[in-house]
Amino acid sequence: MNDAFQITFGLLGGLAIFIFGMNMMSESLQKAAGEKMKKILGILTVNPVMGVLAGTIATAVMQSSSATTVMVIGFVSAGLMTLKQGISVILGANIGTTMTAQLLAFNISDYIFVIIFVGFIVSFVFKSEKIKSIGQTIFAFGLLFEGIQIMSSVMKPLAESPVFINMIDHVSGIPVLGVLVGTLMTLVVQSSSATIAVLQNFAAQAGPDGVSSIIGLEGAIPVLLGDNIGTTITALLACIGQSRDAKRTALAHCTFNITGAFLFIWFVKPYAHFIQAISTKGPEVEVIARQIANAHTIFNITMTLIWLPLIWLLVKIVVKILPYKEKNSKQKDVPIFLDPRLISQPAAAMEMVAREILRCSGMVEQMIHRLNHAIERQDLRRVDSILRQAVVVRKLYDNIVSYLSSLFSSGSMTEEQATQTAGMMYILSDIERADALCTEATESLQSILEKKHKLSPEAVEDLCRGLQIIEDMYRNVLEVIRTGNGEDARKIVHKKDNVLDLTLKLRKNHMKRVKQGACDSEMTSDFTRILHSFDRIGNSCANIADAALTGVSFESVLK
Incomplete structure (x- = not known):
């Protein structure tokens, strides 16, 4: 019972530190670069290709697809972006958010406390607000990896439990169940980055043979697809009370990830082989975090390339689901732009x-x-x-x-x-x-x-x-x-x-x-x-x- 208690709260505590670090890093990056990201979104949305580029850059820099999504929905609701522009930026945001998983795949466990200390010194010593924000970003980056380390250390006993291994075998053998698990995890945590980080760390635990991953890439990909579906809840929550076009933008985000999961679920095994072929070689437990990151990135790039020339169709789909209503005269004393x-x-x-x-x-x-x-x-x-x-x-x-x-x-x-x-x-x-x-x-x-x-x-x-x-x-x-x-x-x-x-x-x-x-x-x-x-x-x-x-x-x- 004591072991179960330690594992449970070790996971929850590590996840809490990770999410705190993630949010702090995102807030600090927004303070340092938020103005530039807003301008990029305004300038680079003249056509769908540039909109995707804007969404990718903004999300990669701010390290938060939720921040980009909420900003875009606000702009669409206020009429500052068209529905087509908003959807193109959302497609790019899906690519940009994969940069987090790529960062997490690096093994920097020996330097975590150095990073935390350097970040603290920079944010504590310097008076310039921009430099302070950079210091806080570095500090939060270290915290983020420390949370991962804590989760990794408490997961080791799980990898040795026959009951848990048997349960994982069942999930790995049924891809739809993996998608459901990933979706539920992200719905609860409200952060796909956090659930993907947990997945990367869990997959890095060795199975009974001490070399192979406890879940393997084939078992991890369906969970990853579910994480992508679960993250759309942020966009759906953000559009509550917003304009019809804002709701359509959020619906397009859902359509993108759900259609992607439905398409890739049939090709889990060949997709896993493809990712293994293009990723770093080595013992599975050492390279699977990078393989999951690559699977995440390539999934989003592939779906963006599929949907980019079909944005007109995506617009038609969401308009069909949420058709235009008869225009009512909006109250003038109700703010149009304030979100x-x-x-x-x-x-x-x-x-x-x-x-x-x-x-x-x-x-x-x-x-x-x-x-x-x-x-x-x-x-x-x-x-x-x-x-x-x-x-x-x-x-x-x-x-x-x-x-x-x-x-x-x-x-x-x-x-x-x-x-x-x-x-x-x-x-x-x-x-x-x-x-x-x-x-x-x-x-x-x-x-x-x-x-x-x-x-x-x-x-x-x-x-x-x-x-x-x-x-x-x-x-x-x-x-x-x-x-x-x-x-x-x-x-x-x-x-x-x-x-x-x-x-x-x-x-x-x-x-x-x-x-x-x-x-x-x-x-x-x-x-x-x-x-x-x-x-x-x-x-x-x-x-x-x-x-x-x-x-x-x-x-x-x-x-």
């Missing part, structure tokens, strides 16, 4: 936040434009429409702030990303202020119209002239947010004084009209509040332009 699953990948999350802020600011621009028409036509229905949109903007603002707070509290951002995110929050606060001020001006107009006061043609002309300047200023500042253009930002800052001069002039004009009896004196309070709102919207525009001059913009985030 909670991307919070652990700040480079992608920040791009989504930037796009959502630009969407929100576009709504405020519409409000300002509609207010101009409402003044011109003195139309209460248009006023009501603007006030309804103001409620939508406020709800959307609350959603964005909540998302940004979650991003800050996640602890996954670098210092530079945290600074950029703080800048986004600053811009967002001024956009929300512009919304509130436009709402105030609209409510003042509503008060004038409901009291049956009639704006004179001269008053309408003055208000529309002032609002047109504000609208142009706001539109220009939105462009500055996108581009970070310093010259345009300076022009907007200089316009602030012009707006103040204009509103003072318009106040004088109003008082003249009141004196002449052209305008009712009772609407003076509401009229001046409208002008005051114009002035303060101009200040908000100048604030955003000032921020752009200090480097706060979405230019780097949206690249």
